[in-house]
Amino acid sequence: xxxxxxxxxxxxxxxxxxxRPEESGAVLERLNRVLGLIDEMxxxxxxxxxAMAHPLDARQRLRADAVTESDQRRLYQSVAxxxxxxxxxxxxxxx
Numbered sequence: 001x002x003x004x005x006x007x008x009x010x011x012x013x014x015x016x017x018x019x020r021p022e023e024s025g026a027v028l029e030r031l032n033r034v035l036g037l038i039d040e041m042x043x044x045x046x047x048x049x050x051a052m053a054h055p056l057d058a059r060q061r062l063r064a065d066a067v068t069e070s071d072q073r074r075l076y077q078s079v080a081x082x083x084x085x086x087x088x089x090x091x092x093x094x095x
Contacts, residue, residue, distance in 0.1 A: 002032045
């Protein structure tokens with residue numbers, strides 16, 4: 001499958017992409033290369049190959065669930081304008 005200049009202009013209009021007339025040839029060539037690659041991929045024999053729902057179907061290795069940082073809540077809240085029982089107090093914005 002290949003495109004012609006009229007089809008490229010129509011696709012550009014549909015995609016709301018501004019293509020100057022002098023760029024039309026280069027765009028046509030690139031689109032035809034992409035379509036050629038798709039045609040090549042369609043020729044590949046994929047019988048017996050299961051479709052994947054996601055390329056990362058493999059299980060992810062889990063890291064150990066360990067505390068890596070110390071509790072610094074008091075330090076962070078020491079600069080807050082208002083704190084009560086470990087919570088930040090903020091002005092009411094919705095009535």
